[in-house]
Amino acid sequence: RKEVEQDPGPFNVPEGATVAFNCTYSNSASQSFFWYRQDCRKEPKLLMSVYSSGNEDGRFTAQLNRASQYISLLIRDSKLSDSATYLCVAISGGYNKLIFGAGTRLAVHP
Amino acid sequence: DAGVTQSPTHLIKTRGQHVTLRCSPISGHKSVSWYQQVLGQGPQFIFQYYEKEERGRGNFPDRFSARQFPNYSSELNVNALLLGDSALYLCASSLSTDYQPQHFGDGTRLSIL
Numbered sequence: 757r758k759e760v761e762q763d764p765g766p767f768n769v770p771e772g773a774t775v776a777f778n779c780t781y782s783n784s785a786s787q788s789f790f791w792y793r794q795d796c797r798k799e800p801k802l803l804m805s806v807y808s809s810g811n812e813d814g815r816f817t818a819q820l821n822r823a824s825q826y827i828s829l830l831i832r833d834s835k836l837s838d839s840a841t842y843l844c845v846a847i848s849g850g851y852n853k854l855i856f857g858a859g860t861r862l863a864v865h866p
Numbered sequence: 867d868a869g870v871t872q873s874p875t876h877l878i879k880t881r882g883q884h885v886t887l888r889c890s891p892i893s894g895h896k897s898v899s900w901y902q903q904v905l906g907q908g909p910q911f912i913f914q915y916y917e918k919e920e921r922g923r924g925n926f927p928d929r930f931s932a933r934q935f936p937n938y939s940s941e942l943n944v945n946a947l948l949l950g951d952s953a954l955y956l957c958a959s960s961l962s963t964d965y966q967p968q969h970f971g972d973g974t975r976l977s978i979l
Contacts, residue, residue, distance in 0.1 A: 760908075787965050788966075790967050797975075798972070799956060799970040799972050799973050800909065800956070800970050802967045802969065805967065843908050843909075847965050851914060851916075851921045851922050851963045852897060852899070852914060852921075852960055852962075852964065852965060852966055852968065853899070853911050853914060853922050853924075854901070854909070854911060854958070854968060856901075856908030856909050856910070857908050858906070858907050858908045859907075859908050
């Protein structure tokens with residue numbers, strides 16, 4: 757079983773739609789969590805950190821459920837520019853080792 | 867301010883050769899990590915260095931090695947290249963090793979023929 761698992765998608769949604777991505781992690785000792793965005797053939801870029809209390813950044817909301825070992829990302833009012841792969845990331849192991857899921861592809865169409 | 871810089875951008879090698887990839891972290895960042903990303907997968911952790919010492923190693927063979935220099939830049943070396951080593955190699959830097967997000971360079975795309 758992979759340490760971080762995501763639905764690979766693709767999620768095909770129209771502009772303006774709300775879309776949610778889910779992610780599960782297997783290591784209960786994981787300390788910190790992030791969502792990264794990766795455009796085709798580009799490097800991953802930090803989208804946002806994920807906290808148990810939930811956090812919001814504009815149209816993006818991230819949530820962590822430690823009891824269920826579950827992380828989510830909600831995108832409201834999708835834009836064409838949101839089309840990318842979204843990577844769920846956990847940190848564990850006593851040092852700053854990022855453990856990535858395989859990514860969820862999002863395609864927003866007009 | 868410059869972000870994480872990597873060189874070269876692209877590289878083509880043949881099986882059995884060796885390769886050296888280079889990375890300069892964001893100014894002030896003392897930790898550098900290396901990741902390998904094959905098509906369709908998320909990045910996989912290879913090494914982490916902090917203050918010139920190896921702090922972590924992923925599940926990669928001994929053909930992979932790295933080091934960090936006094937100016938915090940880093941090199942990743944891969945010997946006896948295999949076809950399966952074809953991937954995007956990403957370098958990331960962070961201030962330290964305390965559960966911080968990392969910032970990635972553009973990567974080096976390595977193709978093995």
